[in-house]
Amino acid sequence: MERDGDGVRTPRASRRSLLVAASGAVAGAVGASGCLASADRIQVLAAASLAVALEEHLGPDFEAEHGVRFDGEYHGTNAILQMVETERKRPDVVLGVDVALLRERLYPDHANWDVEFASNEVGVVYEPSTELGTRLEAGEPWYDVLSDAEKGAVGIGDPDRSPVGYRAVHLFELAERGHEIEGFRETMVDRASVDGGDGQLLGGVEAGNRACAICYRSMAVDRDLPFYRLSDGYNFGNPERASEYERASYTTADGHVVHGSPVVYNGTVLSHADRPAEAERFVSFLLERTAPFEHCGLRVPDELPRTRGRVPGEVHQ
Structure with a gap:
């Protein structure tokens, strides 16, 4: 209620209990080196409030459809951006929950585009x-x-x-x-x-x-x-x-x-991503599937997705 x-x-x-510890938890098998992507997987650093949607729905569905392993790790958005800036982590994809903050911290050194895809x-x-x-x-x-x-x-x-x-x-x-x-x-x-x-x-x-x-x-x-x-x-x-x-x-x-700003999620593929093509395909995959977000209590209003910057052709708008 x-x-x-x-x-x-x-x-x-009604939802079942959270399956992963959303903050500081590594949902996939990740190493400590920070360079986490390999030839058959993508590494995603995401806002903790996306953990259930990604772990229970979108991650497994992407693996099944594209044959690329999804490794998700979840923290507060500010903590994620600090990890990228200091190179503690080198993910392929970053998904945050403050549009302006992601652009301020990652543009232009780590990214030059992003797409807004859900709200809360x-x-x-x-x-x-x-x-x-x-x-x-x-x-x-x-x-x-x-x-x-x-x-x-x-x-x-x-x-x-x-x-x-x-x-x-x-x-x-x-x-x-x-x-x-x-x-x-x-x-x-x-x-x-x-x-x-x-x-x-x-x-x-x-x-x-x-x-x-x-x-x-x-x-x-x-x-x-x-x-x-x-x-x-x-x-x-x-x-x-x-x-x-x-x-x-x-x-x-x-x-x-x-x-203060509206609660909107945006994501990007980092400029130094090890698997940019697969990462772009994953972001496109997110934009095509609204039901998992809505099932998990988020919203995908009519005005989304919304893009900024030089969005690759692989990412559907």
């Missing part, structure tokens, strides 16, 4: 048996509920490593302004429990040790957890509200200023 910010119940797909939204996962969860379940405004949270009761991702983390901070800032709650951002950041990996973010909620967490809708669907939907002004899911989202900002530990 989902509950939106206006107290209306909406249907939610931010909301609150909760445990109904807790006091905060009961209030969210009853449809109380989320910002009133979270204002009463004790320290550690609300989980957020690491804002220095993952967009789902800094989007939580953006959310608190937008609520402080929009609802005139003085000090809400600072208070919530101080009280929140910060998880280093996206895959750990919902563990406390599942175990009943944490009342709620700020996460993507797809993450709630993956784990079959109750999800409180936020209105468009706060869920980062409506491109028409982009200028409003942009008012919020966060400076990461490595000095990058990230502004």
